[in-house]
Amino acid sequence: MASVDTSIPEHATGAAAGLISQHSAEPAVTLYGSWFCPFVQRVWIILEEKKIPYQYVEINPYRKDPSFLAINPRGLVPALAVPPDDHGNPRKPLYDSTVIAEYLDEAFADTTTNTTTEYGAATAAAAAAPRFLPADDPYERARCRLWIDHINTRIVPAFYKFLQQDPSDASALAEARAHFLEQLRLLVREMDDTLPYFLGEEFSLVDAMLAPWAVRLFLLDHYKPGGVGVPAPEHGGENEQDWVRWRVWFDAVHERRSVRGTMSDAAAYVEVYKRYADNTTHSLVGQATRMGGRMP
Ligand SMILES: N[C@@H](CCC(=O)N[C@@H](CS)C(=O)NCC(=O)O)C(=O)O
Incomplete structure (x- = not known):
């Protein structure tokens, strides 16, 4: 029965709950996640490691809400909304934990980014981020x-x-x-x-x-x-x-x-x-x- 999985508790607890409460405003990147999901935790770890400002939005992926399917047609967490670019293009979705992790590693590694958008502070904070795939080998x-x-x-x-x-x-x-x-x-x-x-x-x-x-x-x-x-x-x-x-x-x-x-x-x-x-x-x-x- 579908209810077996949709009955999962709605929210994180413990350390994760504290972290989520600090990441509820809308900054550069939005992570659509589920507290129990290891694929989500991969992406969450990278966001924390690289000190990328992010918003965390809790999703129950078993519900397949149309609003979530619009972000990830596969209906899986994690999904990410990436920031608008400097040319005025809007936020774009990305999914699959491995793909997202590599994207974050590359997109938030560049110290030359000097944007004046409302997301400027966020980009600057990530400027000194370490690379998690060896960049020069x-x-x-x-x-x-x-x-x-x-x-x-x-x-x-x-x-x-x-x-x-x-x-x-x-x-x-x-x-x-x-x-x-x-x-x-x-x-x-x-x-x-x-x-x-x-x-x-x-x-x-x-x-x-x-x-x-x-x-x-x-x-x-x-x-x-x-x-x-x-x-x-x-x-x-x-x-x-x-x-x-x-x-x-x-x-x-x-x-x-x-x-x-x-x-x-x-x-x-x-x-x-x-x-x-x-x-x-x-x-x-x-x-x-x-x-x-x-x-x-
Ligand atoms: N290959 C995907 C797998 C993600 C995945 O399976 N996520 C689970 C939660 S842990 C999910 O969204 N399940 C929804 C479902 O099975 O309907 C990734 O790496 O992101």
Whole structure:
């Protein structure tokens, strides 16, 4: 029944609620988001990291309101309204978290922008923003995109497969867990040795793209017998070093201000993700997981 997902609580709680209350006026960029959505959190993290002034508008994407479909015809959050340009062209919509994240990284990286529009202050504030894809190294930029693709097409689907797996089928659950952990480990092996993030000292787009699922791993501990299953220290066997590296990344991301600040209360996620854990969600992600189809 459609009501399963439209009954989701209307608003964020915890740190995320505080942040939203500071971002309710209309500035340069508007983020149409849902407090529970990890794809939204990706974009939200980038906005916070780059200190881009933004307005946050809460949407229930399962309602498919015509006013929201006019912004994103796919009916999915996140969607973004980008600022009018200097030539008087109006606000324009953008969607898909990966596309939006790259757009924000590029559009709010330019220190030469010196606009006198009402959005001038906003642009100036973002002038010194860091780049989250390496701006001057095409190979490294391509490598980041490759591993963002791995996150989108391997890790994220494996997360939902694991979360939606019926735990009464112990061998299917073990298989879903093993597959998820292997996809995670393949990414970890690509991480820089100089710690803590994918590219080393600097937080990158790769980190931002995975962080929302990292901070939702506790849901697997909550709902699936045996939990996530990352081997405990000194129990990683031949992969011990990979899991040591994983824990360093995981701790750094967990502590990151932009990540913590965009989280609601743990109990709220537990309630909402029950729809995934018992495999009754009608979300497009949930359906793709069930049918083995392409993620939205
Ligand atoms: N590929 C999209 C996926 C976004 C997505 O699936 N968002 C979910 C919320 S977490 C949504 O809007 N679901 C609405 C639906 O399934 O009908 C992205 O990266 O932005």
